[in-house]
Each structure stands twice: as C-alpha cells, then as structure tokens.
Amino acid sequence: MSHRDKEKVCIKTRKVFDWVTRQVDLPVISKSDDHLKDFFKCDGSTIDDICKFLDEQNDPEDFTVVCKIDEESIICQEIIQPDGRLNVTVTLPNGDEVKLQKVKVLVKGQANVAILDENDKVICRSKKPITFVTAQTFILCAPDGTDVECEVTFSECDASLICTNDFKQLDISITLCLDVQVEADVKLEVEARICKPREEDIRGVDICPDQKFPPQCPEVFPAR
Incomplete structure (x- = not known):
C-alpha cells in the first residue's frame, strides 16, 4: 500500500482504558x-438425615458429591458508589506516581449439589440452589465517562459431604476467574x-453492483 492510497479518517470505536484478570x-x-x-x-422425597439415608442405601464410599454452578445465574457488575469512584494515587514499579480510581465489583450466582451413585446416576440433589x-x-x-465491564x-465448584459420629457437614468451595475491563x-x-471486497476466484454471472461508499471530505475532516 503506498502512502498516496491512504487518507486520514475519523472512526468511532470502543477503547479499553484498563484490563485486569483475577482469581477469586x-x-x-x-x-x-x-x-x-x-x-x-x-x-422425590425430602430427606431429614442425608447421612443416615446414604448409609442405609449402600457403602457411603460408593457415592460421589458433585457441585455445579448455574452459569445463567451469574451476575458480575460494578457497585455504583454514591460519591463516584474514589481517586487514589499509586506509585508504579518505576517510581512514577499516577492517579487511578477505586472500582468495586459485585459477583453473585447460584450452585447446585447432587449425589451420584457408583454408576454416576443422580440419587439426591439440593432442594434449592446455594x-x-x-x-x-x-x-x-477508570476516569469519569468510562464503563466497567465484568465477566x-x-x-469451579467442589463439594464434600462428611458423615462421621462427630460431624454431619456439607462443605462447598467455589473458585471464579474475573475479567474486568474499563471501556468508553x-x-x-x-x-x-x-x-473493497476481494475478487472471487470462481464465479458465474455477476449481477451484484460495486460497493460504493459516501464521498470523503479529507480537506475539512479530520482537521489537519
């Protein structure tokens, strides 16, 4: 492409001001x-004592407890602060000071727990999502005028059911990876x-008109 083929144009696009990821x-x-x-x-029946129920069914070691997050339930959004995002001054690794903003993000969702038998068949499940x-x-x-996009x-969700003489307890651990971008x-x-479209290598009768774009005005916009 030669320099003579180019011209200055003004485009509207989405700019990323900042972008971080975090494991939570x-x-x-x-x-x-x-x-x-x-x-x-x-x-189909509510169980008053899950440990007793499993013990009566078979060897408790033959059962597996699984946890699954409902992806459709996940909410990830900025928490709007009454006085706006707080400005903070931080020192970069090279010693320079820069003014940034404190952004708060809310993540919320639901998970379900199920118990599988030795054939991976669901025999029990949580009545309500956790x-x-x-x-x-x-x-x-994240200066004023920017939007925070969170995803x-x-x-990952893991569940463990403890059934002993001292404990009857279900423990659920959840790990999330957050992707947060500041855009405008x-x-x-x-x-x-x-x-312009490329020339098609193989084609028949061409009835499609040439692509035409509105004439540009580089003499006045973008301003020199």
Missing part, C-alpha cells in the same frame, strides 16, 4: 446440623484507506 477463591460455604436438615431431596456472593475492589484507570470467564466510546483519527 470464595470462603467455604458449610451446611451442618439444622442447616443440613431437609437440604437434600432423594427419589447462593454465593463476593465483592471485589480493584485499582484501575466470569471460568468457574472514543473517536480516533487514523491513517487508512477504504476497503
């Missing part, structure tokens, strides 16, 4: 005693040329 390990969610009572439903929630604080380049790119619509001046 939520505190373990435990259900025991009265909280575990009536937690599971097995074969709700998890976390609030995370980030220090980002959970990966989620901007207009950029770039040096470019108008694109």
Whole structure:
C-alpha cells in the first residue's frame, strides 16, 4: 500500500482504558446440623438425615458429591458508589506516581449439589440452589465517562459431604476467574484507506453492483 492510497479518517470505536484478570477463591460455604436438615431431596422425597439415608442405601464410599454452578445465574457488575469512584494515587514499579480510581465489583450466582451413585446416576440433589456472593475492589484507570465491564470467564465448584459420629457437614468451595475491563466510546483519527471486497476466484454471472461508499471530505475532516 503506498502512502498516496491512504487518507486520514475519523472512526468511532470502543477503547479499553484498563484490563485486569483475577482469581477469586470464595470462603467455604458449610451446611451442618439444622442447616443440613431437609437440604437434600432423594427419589422425590425430602430427606431429614442425608447421612443416615446414604448409609442405609449402600457403602457411603460408593457415592460421589458433585457441585455445579448455574452459569445463567451469574451476575458480575460494578457497585455504583454514591460519591463516584474514589481517586487514589499509586506509585508504579518505576517510581512514577499516577492517579487511578477505586472500582468495586459485585459477583453473585447460584450452585447446585447432587449425589451420584457408583454408576454416576443422580440419587439426591439440593432442594434449592446455594447462593454465593463476593465483592471485589480493584485499582484501575477508570476516569469519569468510562464503563466497567465484568465477566466470569471460568468457574469451579467442589463439594464434600462428611458423615462421621462427630460431624454431619456439607462443605462447598467455589473458585471464579474475573475479567474486568474499563471501556468508553472514543473517536480516533487514523491513517487508512477504504476497503473493497476481494475478487472471487470462481464465479458465474455477476449481477451484484460495486460497493460504493459516501464521498470523503479529507480537506475539512479530520482537521489537519
């Protein structure tokens, strides 16, 4: 492409001001005693004592407890602060000081627990979804006029049921990977040329008109 083929154009696009990822390990969610009572439903019936039920069925070691996060239930969004994002001054590794903003993000969702037999058949499942929630604080380049976009790119849930003489407890651990971007619509001046479709190698009768674009006005916009 020669320099003569190019011209200055103004485009509107989404600019990323900052972008970070973070692994979040939520505190373990435990259900025991009265909280575990009536937690599971097995074969269509509510179970008062899940440990006793499993013991009566077969060897407890033949059962597997699994946890699955409902991806559709996940909410990841900025927590709007009444006075706006707080400005903070931080020192970079090279010693320079820069003003950034404190951003708070809320992540919320639901998970379900199931018990499988030795053939991986579901015999029990939680009656209601387990709700998890976390609030995370980030220090980002997020000046006024920018939007915070949050996404959970990966989620993992593990569950363990303890049935002993001393404990009857269900423990649930959840790990999330957060992707947080600060974005805003901007207009950029770039040096470019108008694109045209390539020539098709094999084609029949061509009835399609040539692609036409509105005439540009580089003499007045973008301003020199």
